[in-house]
Structures are given as C-alpha cells and as structure tokens.
Amino acid sequence: MTVALIWAQGNDRAIGRDNTIPWRVPEDARHFRDLTRGHRVVMGRRTWDSLPERFRPLPDRVNVVLTTDRTWSSPGAVVAHDLPEALGGDETVMVMGGSQIYDAAMTFADVLHVTEIDVDVDGADAHAPEINPSRWVATTHGEWQESTSGLRYRFLDYRARPDAPTATPPTS
Ligand SMILES: NC(=O)c1ccc[n+]([C@@H]2O[C@H](COP(=O)([O-])OP(=O)(O)OC[C@H]3O[C@@H](n4cnc5c(N)ncnc54)[C@H](OP(=O)(O)O)[C@@H]3O)[C@@H](O)[C@H]2O)c1
Structure with missing residues (x-):
C-alpha cells in the first residue's frame, strides 16, 4: 500500500479558514482531480462538510470520511472511525485533509503531493504539517507558474527517504 497525502498550502502553511479553502486556483483543482481519480480518498468529517453538496461525493473515487461519531452518515460517504480502517488495503490511498487528518x-x-500557493491568508485556522527534510526528499520541484486567478503556484512532490522511519499502518 502507498499512503499519499495531498494538499495545497498558502504562505506559512495555511490550508484553511472558517472550514473553507481561502483561494481558488483552477489549475490546482485539476491537478488534485488528476492525481486522486480512481483512488480511495480519505478525509475528515469537517472537510467533507466543507464540500458543497453538489460536489460530493467526489466522483470516480471512493470517499472515506473519518468521524468519531458512530451515528454519523451522509449520502455517498464511506464512514470510518479510525485511521487504519480509513486507509484500507488499497494500492494507493490519497489522504486529502484537513489538518487533523494530515497530522x-x-x-x-x-x-506527499504539495501545491504551494503564494498567498497570505489572514486568520488561517488550519495548517499543513511541517515537512522535515531529514525524512522527506523532493522528487518534483516545479517552477512557479501563474494561475488564471492571478496567484502564483507550484507543484512539489516528496518521497520518504528510504532510511527514514515510516510507520506501517496498523491493521484495524
Ligand atoms: N488546502 C487544502 O489542501 C485543504 C484540504 C482539505 C481541507 N482543507 C481545509 O482544512 C480545514 C478542515 O480541517 P480540520 O483539521 O478542521 O478538520 P478535518 O481534519 O477535515 O476533520 C476533523 C474531523 O475528523 C474527525 N477525526 C479526526 N481525527 C479522527 C480520528 N483519529 N478518528 C476518527 N475521526 C477523526 C473528527 O470528526 P467528528 O468531529 O465528526 O468526530 C474531526 O472533527 C478546512 O478549512 C478545509 O477547507 C484544506
């Protein structure tokens, strides 16, 4: 199994404010769609709630939603109550946030698939994890590009260093 985390971060690792993503970069939305299509995606209940109803479940993907609430359900969501159950046994599982779930x-x-967006987010209340260079090595280091939104963005990919400790997902 490969566990991939995918996120877009503004400056200072901001990823959200008031349970929304505080920018719109269509090129990143396409990138997200291309990388996640056909895979199991895992998200927290708050991120599920943040998706407009007409966009969920995300099509062509199994949408797994983590919640501690045993009574929670929502049309199109596959509910999981702990991380091992959520990750499942797929070849590649894509963890798509938010900050609690990334952590x-x-x-x-x-x-890690990280999009950096050159934007300052005042009042950000959700942040991406730190990427420790002793554990992670960049495998793609894209050039800055300009979005049709006017914001600059770039795509970065990281792979865990072979000698770095990576926990084996426990089985539930
Ligand atoms: N920029 C990006 O790429 C990106 C991507 C995704 C999300 N976001 C943003 O991130 C923010 C949301 O992040 P968040 O950290 O507030 O929420 P979150 O991680 O999406 O969801 C948190 C919820 O997940 C459940 N949960 C967390 N850990 C769990 C565990 N170990 N077992 C079972 N359930 C667990 C709990 O649900 P219950 O309360 O129901 O128990 C918890 O309240 C929003 O602003 C969103 O827009 C940004």
Whole structure:
C-alpha cells in the first residue's frame, strides 16, 4: 500500500479558514482531480462538510470520511472511525485533509503531493504539517507558474527517504 497525502498550502502553511479553502486556483483543482481519480480518498468529517453538496461525493473515487461519531452518515460517504480502517488495503490511498487528518496520517505517509500557493491568508485556522527534510526528499520541484486567478503556484512532490522511519499502518 502507498499512503499519499495531498494538499495545497498558502504562505506559512495555511490550508484553511472558517472550514473553507481561502483561494481558488483552477489549475490546482485539476491537478488534485488528476492525481486522486480512481483512488480511495480519505478525509475528515469537517472537510467533507466543507464540500458543497453538489460536489460530493467526489466522483470516480471512493470517499472515506473519518468521524468519531458512530451515528454519523451522509449520502455517498464511506464512514470510518479510525485511521487504519480509513486507509484500507488499497494500492494507493490519497489522504486529502484537513489538518487533523494530515497530522494523524503523516507518520504513515510514503508520498506527499504539495501545491504551494503564494498567498497570505489572514486568520488561517488550519495548517499543513511541517515537512522535515531529514525524512522527506523532493522528487518534483516545479517552477512557479501563474494561475488564471492571478496567484502564483507550484507543484512539489516528496518521497520518504528510504532510511527514514515510516510507520506501517496498523491493521484495524
Ligand atoms: N488546502 C487544502 O489542501 C485543504 C484540504 C482539505 C481541507 N482543507 C481545509 O482544512 C480545514 C478542515 O480541517 P480540520 O483539521 O478542521 O478538520 P478535518 O481534519 O477535515 O476533520 C476533523 C474531523 O475528523 C474527525 N477525526 C479526526 N481525527 C479522527 C480520528 N483519529 N478518528 C476518527 N475521526 C477523526 C473528527 O470528526 P467528528 O468531529 O465528526 O468526530 C474531526 O472533527 C478546512 O478549512 C478545509 O477547507 C484544506
């Protein structure tokens, strides 16, 4: 199994404010769609709630939603109550946030797909994990590009260093 985390971060690792993503970069939305299509995606209940109803479940993907609430359900969501159950046994599972779920999944991650967006987010209340260079090596270091939104963005991929400790996802 490969555990990949995918996120877009503004300056200072901001990823959200008031349970929304505080920018719109269509090129990143396409990138996200291309990388996640056909895979299991894992998200926290708050991120599920943040998706407009007409966009969920995300098509062509199994949408797994983590919640501690045993009574929670939502049309199109596959509910999981702990991370091992959520990650499942797929070849590649894509963890798509938010910050609580990235923090929990980081120790199991093999790959990170990070979009950097050159934007300051006042009042950000959700942040991406830190990428420690002793554990992660960049495999793609894209050039800055300009979005049709006017914001600059670039794509980075990281792979866990072979000698770095990566936890094996426990089985539930
Ligand atoms: N920029 C990006 O790439 C990106 C991507 C995704 C999300 N976001 C943003 O991130 C923010 C949301 O992040 P967040 O950290 O507030 O919420 P979150 O991680 O999306 O969801 C948190 C919820 O997940 C459940 N949960 C967390 N850990 C769990 C565990 N170990 N077992 C079972 N359930 C667990 C809990 O749900 P219950 O309360 O139901 O128990 C918890 O309240 C929003 O602003 C969103 O727009 C940004």
